[in-house]
Amino acid sequence: MNSTIELLQSHRSIRKFSEKPIDQSVVNQLVNCGQCAATSSNVQAVTVIQIHETETRHKLAELAGGQPYVASCGAFLVYCADLNRPKFACQQQGGEFAPGMTEHFIIATVDVALAAQNTVVAAESLGLGICYIGGLRNNPAAVSALLDLPDQVYPVFGLCLGYPDQDPEVKPRMPLDAVLMHEHYDSGVFDSNVNAYDETVRDYYLTRTGGNKDSSWSQEMKALVGKESRPHMDGFLKERGFLLK
Amino acid sequence: MNSTIELLQSHRSIRKFSEKPIDQSVVNQLVNCGQCAATSSNVQAVTVIQIHETETRHKLAELAGGQPYVASCGAFLVYCADLNRPKFACQQQGGEFAPGMTEHFIIATVDVALAAQNTVVAAESLGLGICYIGGLRNNPAAVSALLDLPDQVYPVFGLCLGYPDQDPEVKPRMPLDAVLMHEHYDSGVFDSNVNAYDETVRDYYLTRTGGNKDSSWSQEMKALVGKESRPHMDGFLKERGFLLK
Numbered sequence: 386m387n388s389t390i391e392l393l394q395s396h397r398s399i400r401k402f403s404e405k406p407i408d409q410s411v412v413n414q415l416v417n418c419g420q421c422a423a424t425s426s427n428v429q430a431v432t433v434i435q436i437h438e439t440e441t442r443h444k445l446a447e448l449a450g451g452q453p454y455v456a457s458c459g460a461f462l463v464y465c466a467d468l469n470r471p472k473f474a475c476q477q478q479g480g481e482f483a484p485g486m487t488e489h490f491i492i493a494t495v496d497v498a499l500a501a502q503n504t505v506v507a508a509e510s511l512g513l514g515i516c517y518i519g520g521l522r523n524n525p526a527a528v529s530a531l532l533d534l535p536d537q538v539y540p541v542f543g544l545c546l547g548y549p550d551q552d553p554e555v556k557p558r559m560p561l562d563a564v565l566m567h568e569h570y571d572s573g574v575f576d577s578n579v580n581a582y583d584e585t586v587r588d589y590y591l592t593r594t595g596g597n598k599d600s601s602w603s604q605e606m607k608a609l610v611g612k613e614s615r616p617h618m619d620g621f622l623k624e625r626g627f628l629l630k
Numbered sequence: 631m632n633s634t635i636e637l638l639q640s641h642r643s644i645r646k647f648s649e650k651p652i653d654q655s656v657v658n659q660l661v662n663c664g665q666c667a668a669t670s671s672n673v674q675a676v677t678v679i680q681i682h683e684t685e686t687r688h689k690l691a692e693l694a695g696g697q698p699y700v701a702s703c704g705a706f707l708v709y710c711a712d713l714n715r716p717k718f719a720c721q722q723q724g725g726e727f728a729p730g731m732t733e734h735f736i737i738a739t740v741d742v743a744l745a746a747q748n749t750v751v752a753a754e755s756l757g758l759g760i761c762y763i764g765g766l767r768n769n770p771a772a773v774s775a776l777l778d779l780p781d782q783v784y785p786v787f788g789l790c791l792g793y794p795d796q797d798p799e800v801k802p803r804m805p806l807d808a809v810l811m812h813e814h815y816d817s818g819v820f821d822s823n824v825n826a827y828d829e830t831v832r833d834y835y836l837t838r839t840g841g842n843k844d845s846s847w848s849q850e851m852k853a854l855v856g857k858e859s860r861p862h863m864d865g866f867l868k869e870r871g872f873l874l875k
Contacts, residue, residue: 387756390752414631422641425762425764427831441813470820471854474824474851480856483855483856486863488767489855489859495739498739499743503751506634506747507635510634522736532815533816559715566679570679570777572714579719605671606717606723606725607719609673610720612728613731615733616731
């Protein structure tokens, strides 16, 4: 155990921020920490768009399904998977860009997540709180239009940064035995671990909501993967030049 | 600046490891740090398979395109995007799993990358070195067969962990101005920044290889995105129940 590990283990999302602003030099440093993460073949397929304008922030908060902290947080970053920059470099060398490869989509999406998570760890090490905003994928076409994203670029998620004005509990996770397997995949570990975790999650929600939310992890998963989710994503991504082959 | 930020900024991949073993308790703690990362709707779509057996390690090293450190590192982890566990939970609740949603594929792939990066940061904070192994996607069907991965699970990458037996330089990254944009996407920043970075990368390779490697970032990008890359991925993923709609 050390202070970095302690920091990682104390993560929880923050959705209420104080009005204390974040210096731009800090935001720059945080994004730079993101750049220092590993990147597949050094492609660095990440573009971060920082949104300062109040009106744009409010539009994005709305597009994300009504998440007011997108507007009220100290800094809001849109993380884009960006194959347009390597395409530019390729063409500058006289190459012909190979569009729509699923492999390139994976590379770019993973690059974005690795970079963002480094930025998150750096932010939390400075006492900032964070919240990922997957809700930008509710209407990725509108987000793309608002931010002038070209083809070969898509908004993966947003990131709220700010000084916390709340101190929520850390959310309990799945038992390690259901997540870390050895030698082979073994779905035999699910039964007892998922059942145990269902009760942990139920207790967590009951305590946190004063008895108002009574739900298990399995119930939440039924709601999440037991129905279609953002069914526009496939068509949207294909239109933007991704996932064509 | 603090020690965590310093740690993040000093990352470089390690491909030569000492024989010092890693305690299993340490590996468990590192994977737990990964679990503490944010996860979309708490889906925790990550399964980590630790490979201990020498023979399997050698097979994976081979499948990854001949990367001997997959076999020689202290611990080797295969990071899988796993919708099979939430599917199990959904079905346990009497729900019907909605297969093949591109949105679920993104959620699971991002979850894996966030978790892995937390594990990487924790590992480096303990003095361990790491190397991501995207090469597992060279032949994901063979990797899946070797590890008994069921449908709704795919190997995103591997991760080598171990005590470093080399001390390579930190690789320079793209200028921040080409990566952090404001309000809108602006490809106007590419020209000067990419040209400057091309020279930085050329110098880095020349110095590092004693003059043997003479290449710029743009040249590397032409080689990467100027041709099809792992063209089997699309078909493989569809066969495993991903990216169907």
